Amino acid sequence: MLIYSDLYNKIYETETSMYSILVCDTSPDVCECLVKQLGNFSNSVGTVCGPLATLLTRLQPCEKVAIVSPGNSFGFLGGGFDLAICEQLGGAPFEAWFRAQLPGLYQPVGSCNVVDLTKGPYAHRNVRYIVHVPTVVTPMMDVCEGSRLAFDGMWNVLERCPRDVDVVVVPGLATGYGGVPVAVSCKSMAFAMIVHQLDVSEELRILLVMYYLGCGYDGFFSKNCRKECEEVGIDLKALKNFDARYDSIKSILPK
Structure with a gap:
């Protein structure tokens, strides 16, 4: 398991900036499974198995952080990782303020809203943003297969997520009240991180997302993309027959 001092060897590159992705979860299974699913890509992502409170105390004053809230559609922060966020940032008054910043009464599962803490009364020494990506409507522990839910959230x-941060803290998505099995969530989170950063054409990244989500459509599969698959070593048969419930993501990635 990685310790916090390893974090800044773990840099996730985007088109416009670099920041560290830090998976913070109290479940050892989440941290270990995510590292396993990431494979060689795990060099870009840090993991800390422990509470959010401990992580925040170890940040340097100059470090700017965004924290992912994998919450519910109404913005309540009463359980799991959301409760940890709430306790660290101001308790019940913060929860009321946070909900008021969301655009309207209901945020559908799969949506994403960024709340800027620097523009309100709950500014934190390090935490600049809360990125709200609801994974449940309400916390009812409705166990589901969940590949798309975790993939879309990640x-x-x-x-x-705004690019003017040093660290993005994210827990296992929907592995608590969302009811998604750890192995399923971690596979989907890992695949999203890998494909988002792959050095291939946009068309090929679209193709990989389609087939991972079980939505392959031949009309989006051009001759150029087929040629690129062959050039980077993607097995077309494995890609077209991919089932996220059972198959390894390594089977459809460039060699």
Whole structure:
């Protein structure tokens, strides 16, 4: 298991900046499974098995942080990782303020909203943003297969998180009240991080997302993309037959 001092060897590159992705979860299974799923890509992502409170105390004053809230559609912060966020940032008054910053009564699962703490009364020494990506409507422990749920949540974080931070803290997505098995969530989170950063064409990244999510459509599969698959060593048969419930993500990635 990685310790916090290893974090800054773990840099995630985006098109516009670099920041560290830190998976923070109290479950050893989440941290270990994510590292396993990432494979060689684990050099870009840090993990800390422990509470959010401990992580925040270890930050340097100059470090700017975004924290992912994998919460519910109404912005309540009463359980799991969301409760840890709430306790660290101001308790019940913070929860009320946070919910008021969300755009409207209901945030659909799969949506993403960024709350800027620097513009309100709950500014934190390090935490600049909360990235709200609801993974449940309400916390009802409805066990589900969940590949798309975890993938979409992680993809939203990578697309929407502001770039002016040093660290993005994310827990296992939907592994608590969302009811998604750890292995399923971690596979989907890892695949989102890998594909988001792959040095291939946009068309090929679209293709990989389609087939991972079980939504392959031949109309989006051009001759150029087929040629690129062959050039980078992607097995077309494995890609077209991929089932995220059972197959390894390594089977559809460039060699």
